[in-house]
Amino acid sequence: MAIPHPREIQLAVVQWLDERYPFTKSIDEAMYQRVPNFANAFYYCFGGMVFVLIVLQLLTGILLAIYYVPDARGNPAPAYTSVIFIQNTVYLGWLIRGVHFWGANILIIMVLLHMARVYWTGSYRAPRELNWMVGIIMLLLILVLALSGYLLPWDTKAYFATEVTIKIAGSAPPAALGAFIKTVLQGGPVVGPPTLQIFFTAHVFLLPALIVLLMYVHFRFIRAHGISEPM
Amino acid sequence: MALERVTRRTFIGWWMASILTSLTVAGIAPILVFLWPAPPKGQKKGPLTIALDTPLNQINDGQAVKFNAPTSPNSAFIMADGGGDNAPGDLAFGGFVVKNQGKVDVLAINCSHLGCSVALNANANSFDCPCHGSRFHLDGTVLHGPAQFPLSHLSWKHGQDAKTIEVDGIILGF
Numbered sequence: 142m143a144i145p146h147p148r149e150i151q152l153a154v155v156q157w158l159d160e161r162y163p164f165t166k167s168i169d170e171a172m173y174q175r176v177p178n179f180a181n182a183f184y185y186c187f188g189g190m191v192f193v194l195i196v197l198q199l200l201t202g203i204l205l206a207i208y209y210v211p212d213a214r215g216n217p218a219p220a221y222t223s224v225i226f227i228q229n230t231v232y233l234g235w236l237i238r239g240v241h242f243w244g245a246n247i248l249i250i251m252v253l254l255h256m257a258r259v260y261w262t263g264s265y266r267a268p269r270e271l272n273w274m275v276g277i278i279m280l281l282l283i284l285v286l287a288l289s290g291y292l293l294p295w296d297t298k299a300y301f302a303t304e305v306t307i308k309i310a311g312s313a314p315p316a317a318l319g320a321f322i323k324t325v326l327q328g329g330p331v332v333g334p335p336t337l338q339i340f341f342t343a344h345v346f347l348l349p350a351l352i353v354l355l356m357y358v359h360f361r362f363i364r365a366h367g368i369s370e371p372m
Numbered sequence: 373m374a375l376e377r378v379t380r381r382t383f384i385g386w387w388m389a390s391i392l393t394s395l396t397v398a399g400i401a402p403i404l405v406f407l408w409p410a411p412p413k414g415q416k417k418g419p420l421t422i423a424l425d426t427p428l429n430q431i432n433d434g435q436a437v438k439f440n441a442p443t444s445p446n447s448a449f450i451m452a453d454g455g456g457d458n459a460p461g462d463l464a465f466g467g468f469v470v471k472n473q474g475k476v477d478v479l480a481i482n483c484s485h486l487g488c489s490v491a492l493n494a495n496a497n498s499f500d501c502p503c504h505g506s507r508f509h510l511d512g513t514v515l516h517g518p519a520q521f522p523l524s525h526l527s528w529k530h531g532q533d534a535k536t537i538e539v540d541g542i543i544l545g546f
Contacts, residue, residue, distance in 0.1 A: 214546055216443075308457075308487070328409040331448060331463050334546045335409055 180368045187255035194248040195356065199349060201241040208234065211341035213295050213334040220295035220337055245287055252280055264369035272362040275355055282352045289344040295337060303340070304332050415545035419529070419538040420447050424469060427534035428476065436470040436492050436499075436510055438481075441541065449480060449541040455521025456484035463542065467526050468492065468499070472511045478526045478539060479512045485519040499523065 158164050208227045210219040227234040256276065259265055265273035292303045311323030328335025426437045441447045441464070448463035464480035466489060471477075479499075481489045488503035498515055499508040506519035513522045527540035 304487075324409060325407065329411065329415075329544075330542070331544065333446075333544065335412070 177368060177370075179371050184254075184258045184261075185368070187251055187258050191248065191251045191255050192356070194244055194251055195352065197244050198241060198248065199353075201237050201244065202345070202349070204237045205241055206345060209293065211293070211337055213337040218295050218334075220293065224294045224296075245290060249283060249287060252283055256280065262369060263372045266369075269362070269366050269369060272359060272366070275359050275362065279352055279355050279359065282348055282355070286344060286348045286352070289340040289348070292337060292340045293344065300332060303336065307332060307336075412545035414445070414543065416543045417450070418541070418543070420449065420541035420543075421531055422537050422539055424535055424537065428469070428530070428537065429534045431469065431471045431476075433471050433473060434497055434510060436468045438466065438468055438492060440466045446544045446546060447541050448544060449526050449539050451480050451482075451524035452527045452540065454480075454484065454524035456519060457487045458482055458484050458521070458524040460524075462524070464524070464526070465489075467539070469537065470510045470512075477511060478528045478537070480524040480526055482524065483519055484514075484521040484523060485517075490523070 466481035490499040507516035
């Protein structure tokens with residue numbers, strides 16, 4: 142039996158896959174898109190940069206979650222000591238957390254720049270209004286992600302910043318509604334371990350799932366509408 | 373306007389829609405109850421026994437003694453009154469015992485402006501807030517803004533001896 146050339150093995154594998162699902166076709170459709178010349182301007186890249194940053198946040202976030210302990214009971218609390226551990230002991234932990242921290246900051250800037258570009262080129266107009274709305278929801282999700290992530294180190298700055306933000310959320314009128322919001326966000330009568338648990342769950346499970354889902358919707362809309370023509 | 377005839381199909385459609393709606397509500401309602409914070413095991417309201425640095429009968433007129441909520445188990449005081457940022461039932465993690473013209477007051481430590489912990493200014497006989505500069509007389513009334521309301525009182529009674537007081541509070545359970 143002749144030894145097959147690697148290319149033959151490769152073709153056989155792709156063929157086997159393509160017979161079961163049109164992988165080649167869908168990848169071709171996704172990758173080989175004509176990009177109009179006007180879309181080569183640098184400011185059309187902001188959305189893509191946001192995407193890259195979100196992927197970076199997801200990756201570094203998963204790595205941080207391996208060592209982070211969302212437990213605020215006791216003094217010093219494991220939440221705080223685990224962040225110290227990531228920062229000082231884990232190999233490259235300082236880098237992973239640094240990228241996650243600065244990535245979050247740059248992400249917000251990039252989101253605002255992307256939004257400014259969409260506004261500037263009028264890309265929010267018909268028939269693309271729905272994608273603008275999805276984008277606004279994602280902007281709010283990013284801000285809530287930043288807010289909830291701020292509490293997780295469980296240091297004094299994190300604690301009192303969250304006191305302030307929950308106080309602002311709790312000042313919603315009427316007073317009974319404000320008190321309700323405050324109690325639900327705090328998970329009890331004061332900012333404490335239940336608050337950290339809630340913010341952790343939102344930051345790590347709920348919000349990333351939502352934003353990934355909405356990103357998919359966002360991209361499907363872009364594919365459906367095409368890149369908007371300049372004004 | 374004549375009423376449109378209800379067909380069998382419309383009737384069943386509305387029936388199905390209402391059943392589906394009630395099922396959705398019945399499914400979501402327990403989740404909402406689940407989300408409402410359950411008090412941790414061991415959370416209990418009741419008087420907290422506080423040992424003062426200076427016994428009550430040795431506090432001079434115009435003198436204030438600071439005390440903190442116990443940390444084992446984690447506890448907080450419950451405000452009896454309040455205005456501005458404070459409200460009756462709000463929690464405080466510290467307070468002052470003050471003697472004014474023979475009368476003893478127990479005040480919560482939270483500034484009525486935005487809730488920072490006020491500090492005793494022994495030289496000026498006032499409580500000064502480090503955050504935005506509010507100042508209070510030793511009886512809790514406002515000496516200088518931005519605070520507009522007096523400091524909150526804590527309900528208290530004498531303890532077993534002059535060194536202890538019983539302050540209304542809550543064991544947080546975590």
